[in-house]
Amino acid sequence: xxxxxxxxxxxxxxxxxxxxxxxxxxxxxxxxxxxxxxxxxxxxxxxxxxxxxxxxxxxxxxxxxxxxxxxxxxxxxxxxxxxxxxxxxxxxxxxxxxxxxxxxxxxxxxxxxxxxxxxxxxxxxxxxxxxxxxxxxxxxxxxxxxxxx
Numbered sequence: 001x002x003x004x005x006x007x008x009x010x011x012x013x014x015x016x017x018x019x020x021x022x023x024x025x026x027x028x029x030x031x032x033x034x035x036x037x038x039x040x041x042x043x044x045x046x047x048x049x050x051x052x053x054x055x056x057x058x059x060x061x062x063x064x065x066x067x068x069x070x071x072x073x074x075x076x077x078x079x080x081x082x083x084x085x086x087x088x089x090x091x092x093x094x095x096x097x098x099x100x101x102x103x104x105x106x107x108x109x110x111x112x113x114x115x116x117x118x119x120x121x122x123x124x125x126x127x128x129x130x131x132x133x134x135x136x137x138x139x140x141x142x143x144x145x146x147x148x149x
Contacts, residue, residue, distance in 0.1 A: 025081055029088030037093050038138075041100025042126065051101060058094040066091070096138070103134025 008015060044051040066087060073083040107130050115129045131138075 025084050026088055029085045030092055032085070032089050033092035033096055037096030038100050040093075041097045041138075042104065044097065044101045045104035045130075048105070055094075055098060055101070058097055061090050062094045099138050099140055100134065103137035104130050106137070107133045 040054065044054055069087050069090065070083055073086060077083045077086070104126075111129060111133065112125055115125045120128065
């Protein structure tokens with residue numbers, strides 16, 4: 001065990017640098033997944049007939065082992081940060097899309113009807129009613145995804 005600690009101490013700057021690079025890659029991938037995942041989730045809540053297909057496709061992507069996914073991407077994208085970001089992005093997308101879709105669909109229709117009755121536009125209903133009420137479900141996806149990266 002002492003040999004490990006000596007090794008870690010001798011390589012502390014390299015370990016710190018690689019840790020920062022890992023945090024950078026996961027943060028970029030997560031931010032991209034949040035931006036696209038929220039948009040897709042909102043769109044699926046509006047066009048529900050597409051939800052089964054899109055969620056099914058994202059589920060299939062989620063089942064591909066990460067090493068295999070990187071193996072498919074390396075001939076196309078080479079070695080580097082880009083394949084890693086894309087792989088992390090693809091794995092983060094399903095929970096965000098699914099929870100956004102579920103959260104918005106689960107908002108009570110009477111609440112939406114009341115907001116529309118008060119004169120709110122569809123965008124205002126989304127921003128001021130549906131998203132805030134769906135937020136606890138949406139944030140579960142972020143908590144799960146961030147803790148597993």
